[in-house]
Amino acid sequence: MSLTRNAPPVLDIPEPRPPATPPKHKLWFYRFDTKRTPYVFISPFFLLFAVFGLFPIIFNGVVALRNWRLDDPDLDGWAGFANFERLVHDEDFWNALGNTFGIFILSTVPQLLIALMVANLLNRKLRGTTFWRVGVLLPYVTPVAASTLVFAVFFSRDNGMANWLLSLVGFNDMSNPLDWRAYKWSSWIAIATMVNWKWIGYNALLYLSAMQSIPKDVYEAAAVDGAGPWRQLWRITVPMIQPVLVFTVVLSSIGGLQLFNEPMLFEENPAAATGGSDSQWQTIAQLIYKVGWKDLDLGYAAAMSWALFLIILIVAGINAFLTNRLGGGRR
Amino acid sequence: MTTVSAPAPGKRRPREIGRAPQDTRGNWRTYLALTAFLLLSAFPLYWMFVIATSTDEAVSQTPPSVVPGNQLMTNLREVFTMQDVYFTASLINSFIVAAVVTVSTLFFCSLAGFAFAKLRFKGRDPLMIVVILTLTVPNQLGVVALYILMGKLGWNGTLLAVIAPFLVSAFGVFYMRQFILHAVPDELVESARMDGALTLRVYWSIIVPAIRPALAVLGLLTFVATWNEFQWPLITLNGTEFPTSMVALSDLASGNYVIYRRVLAGAFMATLPLLVLLVMGGRQIVRGIMEGAVKS
Numbered sequence: 001m002s003l004t005r006n007a008p009p010v011l012d013i014p015e016p017r018p019p020a021t022p023p024k025h026k027l028w029f030y031r032f033d034t035k036r037t038p039y040v041f042i043s044p045f046f047l048l049f050a051v052f053g054l055f056p057i058i059f060n061g062v063v064a065l066r067n068w069r070l071d072d073p074d075l076d077g078w079a080g081f082a083n084f085e086r087l088v089h090d091e092d093f094w095n096a097l098g099n100t101f102g103i104f105i106l107s108t109v110p111q112l113l114i115a116l117m118v119a120n121l122l123n124r125k126l127r128g129t130t131f132w133r134v135g136v137l138l139p140y141v142t143p144v145a146a147s148t149l150v151f152a153v154f155f156s157r158d159n160g161m162a163n164w165l166l167s168l169v170g171f172n173d174m175s176n177p178l179d180w181r182a183y184k185w186s187s188w189i190a191i192a193t194m195v196n197w198k199w200i201g202y203n204a205l206l207y208l209s210a211m212q213s214i215p216k217d218v219y220e221a222a223a224v225d226g227a228g229p230w231r232q233l234w235r236i237t238v239p240m241i242q243p244v245l246v247f248t249v250v251l252s253s254i255g256g257l258q259l260f261n262e263p264m265l266f267e268e269n270p271a272a273a274t275g276g277s278d279s280q281w282q283t284i285a286q287l288i289y290k291v292g293w294k295d296l297d298l299g300y301a302a303a304m305s306w307a308l309f310l311i312i313l314i315v316a317g318i319n320a321f322l323t324n325r326l327g328g329g330r331r
Numbered sequence: 332m333t334t335v336s337a338p339a340p341g342k343r344r345p346r347e348i349g350r351a352p353q354d355t356r357g358n359w360r361t362y363l364a365l366t367a368f369l370l371l372s373a374f375p376l377y378w379m380f381v382i383a384t385s386t387d388e389a390v391s392q393t394p395p396s397v398v399p400g401n402q403l404m405t406n407l408r409e410v411f412t413m414q415d416v417y418f419t420a421s422l423i424n425s426f427i428v429a430a431v432v433t434v435s436t437l438f439f440c441s442l443a444g445f446a447f448a449k450l451r452f453k454g455r456d457p458l459m460i461v462v463i464l465t466l467t468v469p470n471q472l473g474v475v476a477l478y479i480l481m482g483k484l485g486w487n488g489t490l491l492a493v494i495a496p497f498l499v500s501a502f503g504v505f506y507m508r509q510f511i512l513h514a515v516p517d518e519l520v521e522s523a524r525m526d527g528a529l530t531l532r533v534y535w536s537i538i539v540p541a542i543r544p545a546l547a548v549l550g551l552l553t554f555v556a557t558w559n560e561f562q563w564p565l566i567t568l569n570g571t572e573f574p575t576s577m578v579a580l581s582d583l584a585s586g587n588y589v590i591y592r593r594v595l596a597g598a599f600m601a602t603l604p605l606l607v608l609l610v611m612g613g614r615q616i617v618r619g620i621m622e623g624a625v626k627s
Binding site for chain 1: 350351352353354355356357361362364365368369371372373375376378379382390391392393394395439440442443445446447450451452455458462465467468469470471472473474475476477478479480495496498499501504524527529530531534555558559561562565566576577580581584585586587589591594595598599601602605606608609613614616617620621622
């Protein structure tokens with residue numbers, strides 16, 4: 001029966017607060033804990049981001065300057081700017097760029113405007129607040145893959161519901177139905193419809209949250225001018241939520257220009273990745289996928305990714321600037 | 332929304348003017364418009380169910396059928412037994428991927444969020460700015476190089492390839508930091524440290540209990556986003572025996588002759604788990620989206 005030397009009894013006694021002088025052997029340990037533990041806590045994020053986020057982006061720049069084919073690993077070496085030069089003269093790229101912008105405008109403008117209206121409706125004293133708010137998120141939680149397949153059926157030429165609805169209002173003849181996939185304009189509308197459907201509710205909640213943080217006395221002050229609900233919305237609410245407007249415009253620019261899922265699955269045979277028989281709705285993201293994994297030319301796909309990145313930067317920047325100005329330049 | 336009917340003079344209540352919208356009671360037009368919007372939002376889901384339960388004849392009739400049929404089980408059996416689609420496995424895979432990513436995101440992001448919100452260390456603020464900047468990087472930029480990287484690691488075509496890149500998220504760190512900043516008083520952390528608690532101990536016994544609501548919110552958002560991920564899984568998992576449910580869906584819809592009722596029965600199965608989540612945790616998802624907006 002010897003005294004247990006291993007268990008320091010100090011540990012069991014609650015220390016007085018503040019500790020006069022912590023025991024020597026614990027002191028360095030606490031110092032180490034205060035100084036180093038924060039870095040240990042944040043390191044998993046930075047390590048994982050460095051490996052799977054930052055490195056691919058930098059390495060992508062290297063790949064873009066090289067010959068890199070999946071079907072011909074021996075073809076190697078620096079290509080210089082050959083991939084980028086090819087890009088400038090590539091009709092497919094310019095076609096995809098046009099499609100991306102067309103769909104982007106058709107989907108972003110109505111999306112944000114309708115979201116504003118819906119937010120304005122939700123920004124009332126309502127019965128069942130939670131019900132409405134959760135309800136508008138139905139499209140948000142629905143997988144894009146699933147909803148796009150529904151819309152693909154909805155916009156089908158024969159027996160499609162879209163054509164049937166149009167025929168009801170006299171815009172379409174069921175004996176000579178509209179082939180939504182055949183033309184640029186109709187396929188763009190179909191795809192933009194899917195994007196709008198998915199994101200209106202989400203953006204409405206973003207707007208609603210900003211609307212509810214507007215001080216109430218702003219509205220009282222406006223009562224002197226006799227502003228009705230409609231003027232109230234455009235004269236007070238919209239300028240007051242401008243930061244969130246800028247945020248959503250930038251967000252939809254980044255997302256909209258990378259559009260991939262909807263154009264992919266709108267195809268009658270998604271594996272083809274051509275974006276229609278004549279690439280009438282092929283987006284850049286889709287073209288990158290096709291070039292990289294159907295034509296197996298990773299070097300060229302990487303160059304295209306850079307081009308897309310630049311375009312996103314410019315468009316997001318311009319849009320942020322414009323939205324800022326529109327609201328009266330309230331910086 | 333565009334009705335310009337002038338209000339009847341007798342019904343006009345002047346005191347409504349000048350009142351903040353959120354104090355104004357919604358009238359019947361508000362409810363009518365919201366109901367219409369909700370129906371439009373729900374309709375594609377409802378119609379997906381209708382086709383998933385129908386026969387081929389019902390799908391191709393004009394006008395289209397809008398009443399569910401009784402063929403759900405037949406259609407689902409076809410989906411689950413279809414060659415080279417691996418639908419059963421894909422649902423399990425999606426669950427594994429989404430669960431692992433969610434747990435990891437919650438753990439690592441709350442750890443980092445705690446450090447950024449409550450601990451003092453050199454370089455804290457610049458590093459936080461780095462985190463925020465990474466939020467704006469379009470993820471598609473690195474897809475080609477990520478594929479090459481996964482090839483070198485030998486992970487392409489395995490679930491590791493779709494788990495590893497999503498183990499942490501900048502949004503998660505940011506969200507956790509904001510929440511911890513406001514939800515946990517500094518004194519609580521200080522006094523625990525005075526009592527001799529190690530930082531990890533403070534995290535586990537003080538931070539984690541205090542941030543449970545935020546963990547629920549971030550967990551739900553992460554699960555939904557991971558489950559719905561399509562492009563990257565398609566690139567790395569397509570053609571293997573380990574698809575996620577989104578990749579399996581695209582296989583189901585590929586081919587020269589597509590059977591709609593079968594495709595949408597699959598789509599219905601892949602959507603169902605998320606609808607259950609929305610019903611159970613809708614309040615939290617709404618909260619997460621709305622809080623994220625205010626703070627960014």
